[in-house]
Amino acid sequence: MLTRDDPDLAALLMARGFSVVTLPCVRLEPVDRAALRAVLVTLAARDVLVLTSPAGVDAVADAIDLRAVPCPIAVVGRATAKRLHAHGRAADHIASAPTARRWRASFRCQAVRSSSRAPTVRSAIFPRRFARVALECAR
Amino acid sequence: MIRVGTRGSALALAQARLVASRIGDDAELVVISTAGDKSARPIRELGDGAFVAALEDALRRGEVDVAVHSLKDVPTADTDDLVIAAIPVREDPRDLFVSSTRGGLASLPQGALVGTSSPRRAAFLRSARPDVVVAEIRGNVETRLRKVQAGEFDATILALAGLRRLGLPFADDEVLPTSVMLPAPGQGALAIQCRTDAHLLRGRLGALDDRATRVGVTAERALLRSLGASCELALGALASIAGDLITLDAALAADGGIARFRGADRDPLELAHRAADELGLVTRAR
Numbered sequence: 001m002l003t004r005d006d007p008d009l010a011a012l013l014m015a016r017g018f019s020v021v022t023l024p025c026v027r028l029e030p031v032d033r034a035a036l037r038a039v040l041v042t043l044a045a046r047d048v049l050v051l052t053s054p055a056g057v058d059a060v061a062d063a064i065d066l067r068a069v070p071c072p073i074a075v076v077g078r079a080t081a082k083r084l085h086a087h088g089r090a091a092d093h094i095a096s097a098p099t100a101r102r103w104r105a106s107f108r109c110q111a112v113r114s115s116s117r118a119p120t121v122r123s124a125i126f127p128r129r130f131a132r133v134a135l136e137c138a139r
Numbered sequence: 140m141i142r143v144g145t146r147g148s149a150l151a152l153a154q155a156r157l158v159a160s161r162i163g164d165d166a167e168l169v170v171i172s173t174a175g176d177k178s179a180r181p182i183r184e185l186g187d188g189a190f191v192a193a194l195e196d197a198l199r200r201g202e203v204d205v206a207v208h209s210l211k212d213v214p215t216a217d218t219d220d221l222v223i224a225a226i227p228v229r230e231d232p233r234d235l236f237v238s239s240t241r242g243g244l245a246s247l248p249q250g251a252l253v254g255t256s257s258p259r260r261a262a263f264l265r266s267a268r269p270d271v272v273v274a275e276i277r278g279n280v281e282t283r284l285r286k287v288q289a290g291e292f293d294a295t296i297l298a299l300a301g302l303r304r305l306g307l308p309f310a311d312d313e314v315l316p317t318s319v320m321l322p323a324p325g326q327g328a329l330a331i332q333c334r335t336d337a338h339l340l341r342g343r344l345g346a347l348d349d350r351a352t353r354v355g356v357t358a359e360r361a362l363l364r365s366l367g368a369s370c371e372l373a374l375g376a377l378a379s380i381a382g383d384l385i386t387l388d389a390a391l392a393a394d395g396g397i398a399r400f401r402g403a404d405r406d407p408l409e410l411a412h413r414a415a416d417e418l419g420l421v422t423r424a425r
Contacts, residue, residue, distance in 0.1 A: 033406065034404065035405060037406045037407060037408055037409070038354055038383065038406060038407060041353065041354060041357040041407055041408070042348065042350055042353050044222050044223050044224060045224060045344070045345040045348030047341065047345065064408075070217075070222045071341075072338070
């Protein structure tokens with residue numbers, strides 16, 4: 001059973017003899033672009049923009065020019081970093097797993113390594129509802 | 140210590156003190172003189188950002204950590220190495236009409252001489268009062284007030300925010316309604332600027348940022364940028380925020396006429412683009 005709508009992976013599995021049932025558990029919907037824009041224009045006053053998926057990167061890129069984002073961008077996962085790169089911007093921080101603890105540890109670790117980075121995050125924007133991470137990071 | 144760079148005029152110092160007090164006890168002022176202060180020529184001959192460039196250079200050289208500007212003086216073009224880390228709550232953005240009798244625009248006699256070096260103020264004033272004569276005036280707020288008191292000019296137009304920050308008195312009659320005189324984009328707001336890579340400092344400054352002000356002035360400045368971003372442009376723009384709805388009033392004077400725009404949207408950039416399209420269309424048609 002495939003829990004996401006991924007025809008390429010389904011075709012690959014079927015070619016190898018699997019019988020595939022696709023049951024998507026996540027549905028992507030267009031974001032409220034106006035609301036997103038009204039938040040994204042405040043990025044200069046934020047510590048970090050956190051992007052948690054390639055789809056999130058695309059949504060933000062549709063609203064603003066990612067190359068001109070005036071604060072560090074942290075991403076969750078290499079696929080997200082790769083998509084960000086495709087939009088012309090390198091990720092400042094990459095967390096390897098989308099859990100609050102891992103993200104915080106990863107961010108802090110990189111913050112310490114690069115002395116110019118703020119070690120704690122006071123103000124972050126999470127286009128996805130990722131409030132628990134924000135709370136943990138603010139501690 | 141956090142070194143807060145400012146121009147040396149009384150208004151700039153008042154603004155910088157305001158910001159320094161909000162940053163904290165560890166903020167100190169450093170006075171930097173700018174091309175705009177040194178020159179007696181009109182601002183528009185010095186080019187955009189005449190008041191801003193020297194402070195920006197001081198930031199880049201590491202002589203100051205923070206620069207305080209009047210946002211309306213800051214060019215709209217992005218800079219990679221510097222960032223407007225905070226735009227605090229805006230002061231009243233309207234203009235004041237200050238005459239020698241201090242009776243406001245209504246009491247101004249026919250054919251009076253009004254000093255302003257702003258193409259926007261000159262155009263909107265001429266539209267409201269075609270009889271007045273407009274002439275170039277230079278100098279800071281005190282100098283302009285002195286020139287009016289001395290009879291060199293019958294009146295001048297000043298930003299209300301400036302007089303209030305200087306603690307100078309004014310009457311309600313002297314306030315120009317926005318239906319007559321829309322302010323410059325960003326007027327009444329301060330820009331607190333620092334280096335983009337000053338992450339710790341940005342965290343502190345970000346706490347001074349007012350979201351409604353930031354969204355509103357972003358719409359105004361995006362409009363200015365779309366129309367060519369020059370201080371020679373006779374553009375008035377004022378955004379107001381109610382909940383998540385942004386209302387933008389704008390007026391562009393060109394070729395003897397004034398094109399007006401009023402619209403609302405939740406997206407500040409979309410709203411600015413709509414305003415630019417409409418104003419551009421009207422003025423091009425003339």
